[in-house]
Amino acid sequence: MSERTGLHPSNILSEDIDRASDRDARSMNIAVGRAVADVVKTTLGPRGRDKMLADQGGGLAVTNDGETVLSMMDIEHPAGKIVADVASTQKAEVSDGTTTAVILTGSLLKESERLLDDGIHSTTIERGYHQAIDRVRELLPEIAIDITADSGILQEVAATAMTGKNVDVARDHLSSLVVEAVRTVDQRDGDDIVVESVGSGTPKESELLEGVLIEEERIHDHMPYNIDDPTVLVYGSDLTFDDAQSDPAIDITDPGQFETIIEEEERQFRDMADEVSEADVVLVDGNVDDMVMHFLAEEGVLAFDQVDKEDQRAIVRATDAWVVSDLDELSDSDLGHARSVERRIFGDDEYVAFASDTDPGEVTLLLRSGTEHVGKEMEIAVTDAVDAVEIALEEGAVLPGGGASEIELARQLRSDADAIDGREQLAVEAFANALETIPRTLARTAGRDPIDILTELRTHHAEGAIATGLDATTGDVAEMTARGVVEPLRVKNAAIDSAVDATVTIVRIDDMIAASNFNEPNTDILS
Known part of the structure; x- marks a missing residue:
């Protein structure tokens, strides 16, 4: 009840408004959050299940x-x-580690609920979790392993990122392609690496194209399919004349006049084709007149029409061309250059591969698959692997996987908790318990007993073997770096940060009220 008004807050709401507060709101939110996390729990690791x-x-x-x-x-x-x-x-920031972040969130919510039921205030839990995460940020670099650009461990980073994502049959081949792609562009910007899936072939036939691939067909049968060392024009308009350019008021009284008009029109189209044929390959944003097509074919020009903006941008990046919108202003500096342009057929679809000769240039990881489903899964896996390798290179450090990092963090947090005064100690210990959910879940998906695995892992780490984790592929407890199971430091940091932020947000809520539409007036306070 309000001390100033004498009214209970529920009296100011419509009777139709749903509301949950205090323990009910907290219990409901935690239960829902854990339920969502449980959905993806069984997908973790190389033996994870599909949904x-x-x-x-x-x-x-x-x-x-x-x-x-x-x-x-x-x-x-x-x-x-x-x-x-x-x-x-997590996906937006570091691409990989999404399932880990969600599982940690669910486990932290479970631990929070236990603490709340024991009478620990949400503010105390929040402070304890933040103390724990501060310590985690100090510990992770101590656990990490330094790497270089020439390190063979990069392929292991890529392979670990693809683990459990239905590409195991070609994981080594794809990992090699990912590392080669990252090294080729020699930059840490994923925009320079395009992942393209085509529905034909097998994953082991996937390849690295130093350039870009677009799905286009030549516009005339007499045009060449392949050209070496071509110049490239990207034209951002139509290669035709609008009907409005012709004068409908012309009164033809002599057959010779008609022939003159036809000849003049042909001359204009030929001039247009001559201007464009300064390049060997022409990509047109709009339509190309049939007569222009004919003249371009005579000149041996390879042309494509209706090329969408995304493909145009890719060609511009790969060839250093400029988009030209006015042929009268076309100059040699507007033209791009490619090492080659080649027709590629995958199944029933026709593509054009532009091999870049720029440095570092753009590269395409061309993924082959027999079905659309496999292709989509490969795209996700390879994109994650590209980002993981780039992040690992940027930081110059990786962590042992297989739950090894989580076990070591949990061990040291429990040791540190003894020195913490107050109830925050309980929150730090709860944080350690939540971290062990990762190796526990890996054990379950690998068909091993979680209690046995945790006991064995704790023993190894207590003896100083901090890189010991669970090889979920074989079910063995082993040294993870020796097994090639490693992951970028930033991915782990991001997963833990996201999990804590979400948990604290949910735990702090003590009231849930069905609100009016936030887009309606008088709701600026929420923005």
Whole structure:
């Protein structure tokens, strides 16, 4: 009841407004958050299970990528959306580690609920978690292993990022391509590496193209398919004349006049083709007149029309061309250059490969697959691997995987908790418990007993073997760097940060009120 008004807050709300407060709100939010996390829990690791998602329209998807699962789920509860956002945030920031971040969130919520039930205030839990994460940031670099650009461990980083994503049959081959792609561009910017999946062939036939691939067909049968060392023009308009350019008021009284008009029109189209044929390959944003097509074919020019903006931008990056919109202003400096242009056929689809000769240039990881489903899963896996390798190179450090990092962090946090005064000690210990959910889950998906695995891992780490984890592929407890199971330091940091932020957000909520539309007037206070 309000001390000033004597009114209970519920008296100011419509009777139709739903509201949950205090213990009810807290319990509901934690239960929903844990339920969302549990959905993706079994997808973790090389033995993780797939999820099938079906929509009302008959659409179907099968995947074990945590972020993909949660983004496709129809989650309505606000707390559930907060947990799902953990995956999308992790994906946007570092691409990999989405499932780990969500599982940690669910485990931290479970530990928080236990603490709350024991009478620990949410503010105390928050302070304890932040003390724990501060210590984690200090410990992770101590656990990390330094690497260089020439280190063979980069391929292991790529392979680990692709683990459990349905590409195991070609994982070594794809990992090699990913590392070669990153080294080729010699930059740490994923925009320079395009991942393109075509529905033909097998994953082991995937290749690295030093350039770009676009799905286009030549516009005239007499044009060449392949050209070596070509100049490239990207034209941002039509190669034709509008009907409005012809004068409908011309009164033809002599057959010779008609021939003159036809000859003049042909001359204009030939002039247009002559201007464009300064280049060997022409990509046109709009339409190309049939007569211009004919003249270009005579000149041996390879041309494509209706090229979309995204493909134009890719060609510009790969060839250093400029988009030209006025032929009268065309100059040699506007033309790009490629090492070669080659027709490629994949299944029933025709593509054109532009091999770049710029340095570092743009490269394309061309993925081959027999089905659309496999192709999509490969794209996700390879994109994650590219980002992981780039992040590892940028930081120059990686962590042992297989739950080794989590076990070591948990061990040291428990040791540090003894020196913490107050109830925050309990929150730090709870944080350590939550971290061990990762090796526990890996053990389950690998078909091993989680208690046995945790006991064995704790023993090894207590003896100083801090890189010991679970090789979930074989089910063995082993030294992870020797098994090639490693992951970027930043990915782990981001996953833990996201999990703590989401957990604290949910735990701090003590009231849930169905609100009016935030887009309506008088709601600026929420923005």
